[in-house]
Amino acid sequence: MIDVISQLTLGSLEITGRLVDASNATLYGELTHEDATLSVIYKPIAGERPLWDFPDGNLAQREYAAFLVSEIAKWKIVPPTILREGPFGFGMVQKWIDIDESIDLALYYREDNLDLRRMALFDAVINNTDRKIGHLLPAQDGTLFGCDHGVTFHEEDKLRTVIWQFSERELSISEIEGLHNLVNELALQKEVFLGLITEAEFNALIERINRLLVTGVFPSPSEDWPAVPWPPF
Numbered sequence: 001m002i003d004v005i006s007q008l009t010l011g012s013l014e015i016t017g018r019l020v021d022a023s024n025a026t027l028y029g030e031l032t033h034e035d036a037t038l039s040v041i042y043k044p045i046a047g048e049r050p051l052w053d054f055p056d057g058n059l060a061q062r063e064y065a066a067f068l069v070s071e072i073a074k075w076k077i078v079p080p081t082i083l084r085e086g087p088f089g090f091g092m093v094q095k096w097i098d099i100d101e102s103i104d105l106a107l108y109y110r111e112d113n114l115d116l117r118r119m120a121l122f123d124a125v126i127n128n129t130d131r132k133i134g135h136l137l138p139a140q141d142g143t144l145f146g147c148d149h150g151v152t153f154h155e156e157d158k159l160r161t162v163i164w165q166f167s168e169r170e171l172s173i174s175e176i177e178g179l180h181n182l183v184n185e186l187a188l189q190k191e192v193f194l195g196l197i198t199e200a201e202f203n204a205l206i207e208r209i210n211r212l213l214v215t216g217v218f219p220s221p222s223e224d225w226p227a228v229p230w231p232p233f
Contacts, residue, residue, distance in 0.1 A: 004038070004080040004095055005080055005082060006033075007031060007033050007036060007038050008031060008038070008040065008080060008081075008082045008084070008093050008094075008095065009082055009084060010033050011031030011032055011033035011036075011038060012031065012032050012033065013029050013030075013031050013040070013042060013086050013087060013093065014029055014030050014031075014032070014087075015027050015028070015029040015042065015086075015087055015088075016028055016029055016030055017029075019041075024043060024047055024048045024049055024059065024150070025043060025044055025046070025047020025048070025088070026041060026042075026043055026047075027041070027042045027043070027044070027047075027088070028040075028041060028042075028096070029041075029042050031093075038095060038096075039095075039096035040093050040094060040095060040096050041092075041093070041094045041095075041096055041147075042086050042087075042088075042091060042092070042093050042094075043059070043060055043063070043091050043092045043093075043094075043150075044060075044086055044088040044089045044090070044091035045057045045059075045060050045089060045090055045091050046088055046089045046091075047088065047091075048060070048150075051151065053154065053158075054150075054151060054154065058197075059092075059150030059151070060083060060090070060091050060092035060150070061083065061195075061196040061197065062149060062150050062151070062152050062153055062196065062197065063078075063081060063092045063094070063148075063149050063150050064081055064082065064083050064092060064196060065126075065152070065153060065193060065196040065197055066078050066081075066126050066128075066149035066153075067079075067080070067081035067094075067149075068189075068192070068193070068196075069122070069125060069126055069182070069186075070122060072182060072185050072186065072189070073122070073125075073178055073181075073182045074178070075118055075121075075122055076143070077118065077119060077122050077144070077145060077146050078094075078145065078146060078147075078149065079094050079095040079096075079097050079137075079145050079147070080094065080095045081093070081094040081095075082094075094147070097137045097139050097145050097147070098139065098140055099137050099138055099139060099140070100138050100139065100140050100142075103138045105133050105134065105136055105138075105233075106133065106233075108136065108138065109133045109136055109162050109163060110165060111165075112165055112166075115138075115143075115144035116136075116144070116163055116165070116166075117166050118144075119131075119136070119144065119146055119163060120161070120163045120164075120165075120166045120218060121166075121171075121175060121212075121218065122146070123146075123159065123161050123163065124159060124208065124212060124218065124219050125179075125182070125205070125208060125209055125212070126149065126152040126153055126205070127152055127153055127154055127157065127158055127159055127204070127205075127208060128149065128151070128152050128159060128160070128161060129151045129152065129154065129158040129159065129160045129229070130148060130150075130151045130160060130229045131146070131160065131161035131162060131163060131229065132148075132162060132229050132231070132232055132233055133162050133232055133233045134233050135147050135148045153197045153201045153204075153205060154201065154204075155198070155200045155201045155203075155204040156204075157208075157222065157225075158225065159222070159227075160225070160226060160227060160228060160229045161227075161228070161229070162228055162229070162232050164220075164221055164227065164228075166218045167218055167219065167220045167221065168217050168218060168220055169217060169218050170216055170217055171212065171216050171217060171218070176213060176216070179209050179212055179213055180213065182209060183206060183209045183210065183213075186202075186205065186206060186209075187206070190202060193205075
C-alpha cells in the first residue's frame with residue numbers, strides 16, 4: 001500500500017470545495033494516485049493574506065516546518081503535510097482529518113489530558129501565535145491532531161493559545177528527554193529548516209527549547225502580549 005506522503009506528493013489534485021471561514025485561501029480537494037483517493041487541504045501561497053509580522057508568501061513553509069518538528073519529536077500532532085504544486089500554484093497540501101463529532105471542543109480544550117499536554121508543549125516549541133479551539137482535531141480513532149500552523153516560528157515570543165492549563169507544571173522526564181533529542185536532531189537538519197524559516201527564527205527555535213530545558217516547566221501567559229488568540233474559536 002502506498003504511504004500517505006507519497007500519495008500527497010504524487011497524486012493528482014482536484015479541488016472540490018473551500019473552507020469559507022479561513023482567513024487565507026483554504027481549499028478542500030481529493031488526491032488520486034494508483035486508484036487510491038485521499039481527502040486533503042490545499043493552501044496555495046497565492047491565496048495568503050499579507051501579515052505585518054510575518055514575511056509575505058511564507059505561511060505554507062511554516063506549516064511544513066511545523067510538520068517536520070512534530071515528526072522529528074515523534075509527537076505526530078500535525079497531519080501528513082508536504083509542499084507541492086497545485087491547481088493554483090505552489091503551496092501546502094495536508095491530509096484531511098475527519099474529527100470525532102461527538103466531542104464538544106468548547107469543553108474538550110480545557111481538559112487535563114496527555115494529548116493536550118503534548119499539544120501545549122509543541123506550541124511552546126514552535127511559538128504558535130494562533131492555537132484556537134477550532135484548530136484542535138480529535139480524530140475518530142482517538143488521536144489528537146492540530147491544524148493551521150502558518151503563524152509560527154517567529155523570532156520574538158508570540159505564544160498565543162487556548163491551552164494554558166499546564167502552565168508552570170514541571171516537565172516530565174520523558175518530555176525532557178524528548179526535548180534533548182529534538183534539539184540535537186534539529187541541529188543536524190538545520191539546512192532543511194533554513195529553506196523554510198530564517199536563520200534568526202531557527203536560532204530562536206533552538207533557544208526556546210533550551211529555555212524549556214533550563215526552566216523545566218511549561219511556559220506561563222505573558223503580560224506583554226495577548227495570551228489567547230481572538231476570536232478563541
